[in-house]
Amino acid sequence: MRQLSASQLRDWLADTGRTRPVLLDVREPWEFETCRIAGSLSMPMRGIPARYPELSRDQDIVMVCHHGARSFQAGMFLEQMGFDRILNLLGGVAAWARDVDPAMPTY
DSSP states (O other), X not given: OEEEOHHHHHHHHHOTTSOOOEEEEOSOHHHHHHOOOTTOEEOOGGGHXXXXXXXXXXXXXXXXXXSSHHHHHXXXXXXXXXXXXXXXXXXXXXXXXXXXXXXSOOO
């Protein structure tokens, strides 16, 4: 699984020549409601074993959580299920708020 910094993700999302990745946010619903990267899909970590068939293996999937640990674990699970286009957002939404969007609420 490749690691992706918040600034690398920002540049990717701003590049209209690149296909937008799925931003898979594995945090709890209350966390997702508190703050999120625009366009993220909420799929709490505990629900991924039941819901992963909803995801496409043909798209890049950027795993997102608060600091990057839960998303890494969930990404490892998806790789075990045969997904090979998984990236993990280093530092999670905390890094996004710090490095990209200082106006984003934090917790």
